[in-house]
Amino acid sequence: MKADPSQQRLxxxxxxxxxxxxxxxxxxxxxxxxxxxxxxxAQLLELGPAFIAASGLIEDTRSEIARIEDDVRLxxxxxxxxxxxRDHSSSGKDIAGFxxxxxxxxxRKEQLExxxxxxxxxxxxxxxxxxxxxxQRETLNLQISQLNESIDARMSQLRGEADxxxxxxxxxxxDVATELMALYEKQRExxxxxxxxxxxxxxxxxxxxxTASDLDAVRHAEPDDVxxxxxxxxxxxxxxxxxx
Numbered sequence: 001m002k003a004d005p006s007q008q009r010l011x012x013x014x015x016x017x018x019x020x021x022x023x024x025x026x027x028x029x030x031x032x033x034x035x036x037x038x039x040x041x042a043q044l045l046e047l048g049p050a051f052i053a054a055s056g057l058i059e060d061t062r063s064e065i066a067r068i069e070d071d072v073r074l075x076x077x078x079x080x081x082x083x084x085x086r087d088h089s090s091s092g093k094d095i096a097g098f099x100x101x102x103x104x105x106x107x108r109k110e111q112l113e114x115x116x117x118x119x120x121x122x123x124x125x126x127x128x129x130x131x132x133x134x135x136q137r138e139t140l141n142l143q144i145s146q147l148n149e150s151i152d153a154r155m156s157q158l159r160g161e162a163d164x165x166x167x168x169x170x171x172x173x174x175d176v177a178t179e180l181m182a183l184y185e186k187q188r189e190x191x192x193x194x195x196x197x198x199x200x201x202x203x204x205x206x207x208x209x210x211t212a213s214d215l216d217a218v219r220h221a222e223p224d225d226v227x228x229x230x231x232x233x234x235x236x237x238x239x240x241x242x243x244x
Contacts, residue, residue, distance in 0.1 A: 001226040003180040005238070008226065010176050011184050011195035012237050017169045018188065024162050031154050037147045044140045047133055054130040061123040068116045075109045180226065184235060193234040200243035205232030219244050 079102060086098035173181060188194030196204030201215050208231050210218065218238065221227055227236045238244065 001179065001183060002222070002224045003177055003226050005223045007176050007180055008195075008235065008237050009239065010172055011180070011235055012197060013172050014169060014176070014184065015188075015193065015195045017165055017172070018194065021162065021165050021169070024158055024165065028155060028158050028162075031151055033147045033151045033154070037144055037151065040140050040144050040147070044137060044144070047137055047140075051130070051133050051137070054126055054133055057126045058123065058130060061119055061126060064119050065116060065123065068112050068119065072109060072112050072116070075105050075112065079105045079109070183226065187228070187234050191233045193232055195235040195237055196229065196232065198236045198238055198242040198244075200241065203229045203231060203234075203236060205229045205234035205236070215244075218242075 082098045082102050082105065086095050086102070089095050089098065176184075184194040191205075193205045198204065198210075198218070202209045206229055210230065214230050218227055218236070223238075227238070228234065229236050
């Protein structure tokens with residue numbers, strides 16, 4: 001293939017831009033805050049079962065306290081009835097029966113109140129645990145929100161840079177012959193480098209010095225000949241720096 005040397009040199013600028021575009025894509029794919037966010041989201045997810053367990057325990061414990069309080073109300077009601085009946089009874093046998101039941105009911109009430117204290121302590125412990133979990137969740141959510149802002153800002157910056165690079169590239173590409181550009185794209189897609197400068201006999205595509213025979217072939221090539229690097233297969237661009 002033949003192409004004007006000035007157009008071949010334009011490929012160096014395109015290759016440099018493509019290098020920046022590739023670096024930009026890598027930066028978008030490896031924003032440090034993204035990994036940090038994943039870690040925080042994993043921690044937040046791990047708190048889920050503990051939150052559900054604590055919430056369920058609180059609900060169950062409150063229900064248990066409500067049942068105990070209902071039982072206490074029933075005992076108090078029965079006590080009030082027995083005391084009234086005892087106070088208005090003239091039968092010694094009935095009075096003795098009422099007093100026995102009153103003692104039994106008072107013992108039952110005392111047991112219920114002691115049980116209620118134990119359950120209330122359990123409720124307080126569960127509420128404290130849930131409060132701690134909620135504080136951890138709030139802290140994690142705040143950190144994740146801050147990271148999202150940082151990630152969005154960084155992505156916006158990188159996308160802006162990518163757009164600028166694409167515009168700069170397009171401005172150069174329009175001045176390159178279609179056939180030459182197609183070869184550049186083909187080599188870049190296959191081998192990672194589309195064009196590189198030949199500097200003092202060393203290929204910028206491979207970083208390796210050309211052999212004497214390869215260098216001799218380059219020396220004898222016409223200025224508009226398109227030459228491929230024997231090692232990297234990229235288009236070798238010849239300038240006064242090539243050492244020919």
